[in-house]
Amino acid sequence: MQQETREPQAPVMVLVRPQMGENIGAAARAMLNFGFDRMRIVDPRDGWPNPKAVAMASGAGKVLEGAGLFPDLGAALEDCDRVYATTARGRELVKPVLTPEEAMAEARALSAAGKRVAILFGPERAGLENDDVARANAIVTVPVNPEFYSLNLAQCVLLLSYEWRRQAGAALPHRPVPDLARQIEVDRLGDHLEERLEQAGFFFPASKAAGMKRNLRNMLARWSLTRPEVQTLHGILRQLSRRD
């Protein structure tokens, strides 16, 4: 029992724009196999609730009943401290690319320190978009056969859940845990930065503005900002932009 109470809270599994209800249900089953029960669903293609998801989930229906529904990824991540994006494709984004083992080791240490961890899973066909990945602090890639990759959504959820549970046996490494900022705090910092740069005419030419903004968000996510750093950066932005 003592060990039970020390088991850190499992990550939130975030399904981003999932398409088929069956796959949402299968993901719920995959989660519950390893005791995960916190799912968030972002903008599901076929609306919510979804009878096909319920039918497929079967005994894991309570995962769906407790799932949070969000209109966009930003809203789904507001209270999260650390975000991992599962993606198989190489990305031009400069972010740590971790194995499930590395990611879940880190996630367990953070969760044990009271931090809220989220893992993002993309839509079945296309996977996460660059704007989704831009919100993540790190990328998780399952080390599959480079010549054959066919993991589906539920299998990907299953492997991450298994990996978390597997490590429950291992003692947590003692590593210092920074006071990470919540996603909503980082989002607001990003808004503040954009606003100041907009006023200063930074986003030029206009045709490149969207890409520039994504790069800035990416950069903020990559740094894994702490709460004091976010405050410092707000202060710097205010001070540098003063016109008096």
Next chain:
Amino acid sequence: MQQETREPQAPVMVLVRPQMGENIGAAARAMLNFGFDRMRIVDPRDGWPNPKAVAMASGAGKVLEGAGLFPDLGAALEDCDRVYATTARGRELVKPVLTPEEAMAEARALSAAGKRVAILFGPERAGLENDDVARANAIVTVPVNPEFYSLNLAQCVLLLSYEWRRQAGAALPHRPVPDLARQIEVDRLGDHLEERLEQAGFFFPASKAAGMKRNLRNMLARWSLTRPEVQTLHGILRQLSRRD
């Protein structure tokens, strides 16, 4: 390539009396994700070859083409040195019950020594019978949630294959190395930041200036800045500080 040749030969995956062709195909896909390609099939319910298995296997068809067909489990295991039976149920048989991690660690050591390892997977509905398990040297049980167990055949094959591959060191095929900025570049960025903040009256009161500057340098170091990020930050500083 030298590393390749030292990788021990992957275990044989033995499907015992599988029922649905789709599940055999899905198992082939699960295997090939992690580079497994040696399948044996014992007395499949719907005969062999099975068009539904081929359709489901899709790009993993070569696993099915190379699969051995056997009338009974004894024949399938004749040349094997070590046999693991995957089963979720408790057994009255007195045999070691291993986690996938323990089983694959042992299997890797045996394979590296030239031994042939087999892993048994039972029929979808009922699982392995006691007579099947009696042929195994050890039992493998995935540590699932005791209140919810819903792993299907392909998922079980997937987890064992993943576990084998994970223990190989699980190097990711392509891990991008960020274009980290040199220390001198970070130092110059720090100088630039200080200069702009000095002009803007940020370091106030003067008694705290030294500590504030140290915190800023600390922050820049913690972020492990890339070269493009350093350029971006120089640009932001210039643009925000413009007075025109």
